[in-house]
Amino acid sequence: MSIDESISIPLTHPEATVPRHAAQVVGDALIARTSCRAFTHESVPDETIRAILTMAQRTASWCNSQSWQVAVTRRDGTERLRNALYAHAAEHEPTSTDFPFPAEYRGVHRDRRRESGFQLYNAVAIERGEKERQRAQMLENYRFFGAPHVAVLHVDEQLGPYGAVDCGAYVSTFLLAATTHGVATIAQAALAAYPDVLRTELGLSDDRKIVCGISFGYADSLHPVNGYRTSRADIDDVVDWIDR
Numbered sequence: 001m002s003i004d005e006s007i008s009i010p011l012t013h014p015e016a017t018v019p020r021h022a023a024q025v026v027g028d029a030l031i032a033r034t035s036c037r038a039f040t041h042e043s044v045p046d047e048t049i050r051a052i053l054t055m056a057q058r059t060a061s062w063c064n065s066q067s068w069q070v071a072v073t074r075r076d077g078t079e080r081l082r083n084a085l086y087a088h089a090a091e092h093e094p095t096s097t098d099f100p101f102p103a104e105y106r107g108v109h110r111d112r113r114r115e116s117g118f119q120l121y122n123a124v125a126i127e128r129g130e131k132e133r134q135r136a137q138m139l140e141n142y143r144f145f146g147a148p149h150v151a152v153l154h155v156d157e158q159l160g161p162y163g164a165v166d167c168g169a170y171v172s173t174f175l176l177a178a179t180t181h182g183v184a185t186i187a188q189a190a191l192a193a194y195p196d197v198l199r200t201e202l203g204l205s206d207d208r209k210i211v212c213g214i215s216f217g218y219a220d221s222l223h224p225v226n227g228y229r230t231s232r233a234d235i236d237d238v239v240d241w242i243d244r
Helices: 022-032 046-056 075-091 108-123 131-146 157-180 189-193 195-202
Strands: 069-072 149-156 184-188 208-217
Touching: 022 157, 046 069, 046 157, 075 131, 075 149, 075 195, 108 131, 131 184, 131 189, 131 208, 149 157, 149 195, 157 184, 157 208, 184 189, 189 195, 189 208, 195 208
Parallel strands: none
Antiparallel strands: 069 149, 149 208, 184 208
């Protein structure tokens, strides 16, 4: 069964069983999913968005706290947030985030990050040292890469790091759910670089902490930026087997 066929899996019945083909469906979605950096202007139908959100709501969480709260933009809401974030990011460097960004990428993590960055720049023909073009490409984060929708995840500050962990799990489920519905996505930590702007534009109180955003819509399949795929480490590079 391919991921573009309809999938009928009960989402609410407590005794629902997993179909025999479920592993293939999930495997297909994991392979098909990629980070989209160029979207068409076509909006995703509300019923499709609700179907994705319904699937994502099944995400496991600590003590079933379901820590995430999600602000999903449509139509003028997307444009208002896009314009506000881009204008601010174009004039201001990030100052502080609600959850610390990595202090440093080193070793294999640095190598993987650099490989991904080189692939991106090669796809859009940005040469090493072209700082202005690199910055322009970075700022596309705040245009949501042209996506008609963005989902911003935020969490109660009292839930701390485990609330953020719950949101990370939700992001993964959302990305896979969207893929099964033919919807392209990109998870964006970059949006969390300006939490005060997001709180203002989304009407959030100060105790709501911004985790990340997910821009989504339909991929522009002809744009070269969507033409590359990142690699994955072999499981033996990331797994230590403890037998005794």
